[in-house]
Amino acid sequence: MKHQLNIIIGSTRPGRAGPVFAEWLERFAREHGKFEPVLTDIDTFKLPVLDEPHHPRLGNYQNDHTKAWSKAIDAADAFVFVAPEYNYFVAPAIVNAIDYLSREWKYKAAAIFSYGGVSGGLRAAQALKPLLTSVGVMPISEGVALPMYQKLLDVNGAFNASEQVQGGAKTMLDELLRWSEALKPMRAA
Numbered sequence: 001m002k003h004q005l006n007i008i009i010g011s012t013r014p015g016r017a018g019p020v021f022a023e024w025l026e027r028f029a030r031e032h033g034k035f036e037p038v039l040t041d042i043d044t045f046k047l048p049v050l051d052e053p054h055h056p057r058l059g060n061y062q063n064d065h066t067k068a069w070s071k072a073i074d075a076a077d078a079f080v081f082v083a084p085e086y087n088y089f090v091a092p093a094i095v096n097a098i099d100y101l102s103r104e105w106k107y108k109a110a111a112i113f114s115y116g117g118v119s120g121g122l123r124a125a126q127a128l129k130p131l132l133t134s135v136g137v138m139p140i141s142e143g144v145a146l147p148m149y150q151k152l153l154d155v156n157g158a159f160n161a162s163e164q165v166q167g168g169a170k171t172m173l174d175e176l177l178r179w180s181e182a183l184k185p186m187r188a189a
Contacts, residue, residue, distance in 0.1 A: 003077035003180045005035035005173075010083045010094040012043040017115065017149060022082045024159045025113055028169050034177050035078070042097045045069045049096060056102035066100055073104040077187070078111075078180040079137070080172070085116035085124035090131070098131055106136035107186040109179035111172045112143040120145030140179055142172040 007026055011018040022039055029037040045065050054060040061067050084091050098105070110132055114121025122145050129139040144165060146152055153159055161169070 002034065002036040003177065003184075004075055005029055005037045005078050005080065005176070006040040006072065006076035007037055007080050007082060008094075008097075009039065009041040009043065010081055010091045010097075012091075012093040016084070017153070018082045018084060020153065020157060020159050021113060021115060021146070021149075024161060025080060025082065025169065028161070028166070029080075029173060032170065032173050034173065038072075038076070040072055040076075042093050045072075045097070047093075047097055047100060050099050052100065056100060059103060069097065070101055070104050073101055076108060077184070078109045078176050080111045080113050080176070081128065082113045083115075083121060083124050083128060085114065085119065085121040088123045088127075090124045090128045094128065095131065098135060102135060105132075107138075107183045108136075109138045109140055109176055109183060111140050111176045113146075113169075113172075114143065115146040115149040118147055120147035120149075138179055138183060140172070140175050142168075142175040144168045144172055 007022050009018040009022045026037045026039050029035050045068055047065055052061060052066055061070060083094060112125040112128060114125040125143060132139045
């Protein structure tokens with residue numbers, strides 16, 4: 001049985017580019033053939049700033065949006081965060097979405113597909129890694145970074161990945177699978 005890969009779209013702002021990259025990555029991961037990719041758009045869960053009365057470690061969720069988010073994250077074996085860089089940092093929607101849960105994240109591997117200006121979102125990617133480790137996620141070093149991402153979209157807003165991006169995505173998915181397989185016994189315990 002293939003590992004479920006949740007491709008998390010981290011931006012919720014109007015006009016965002018994240019879905020374009022996530023949809024490309026979903027197709028690429030499906031062709032890669034080693035994961036069952038699932039697009040997971042934070043925006044569709046309509047998570048307000050953390051509004052649960054109990055600490056996430058208790059799993060005593062009161063709100064339907066939290067219960068739905070919990071179910072989506074719990075089903076995953078691994079993640080790729082499609083992460084923009086905002087003000088040299090992670091998109092606030094990603095931070096908020098991670099903070100909502102606890103046990104659902106544990107013993108799963110994650111990669112980061114970042115995009116931004118000159119840094120390609122690498123500052124956001126690096127800032128995200130300590131947050132992921134604090135909830136028990138193993139962030140891998142392999143990832144994809146898209147600098148000046150607007151120039152990578154055609155006139156219709158479509159993303160046509162270069163050979164270099166495709167190679168990086170393959171390496172990222174291969175390594176993510178190794179980690180997901182290695183962590184599987186811990187998830188089962």
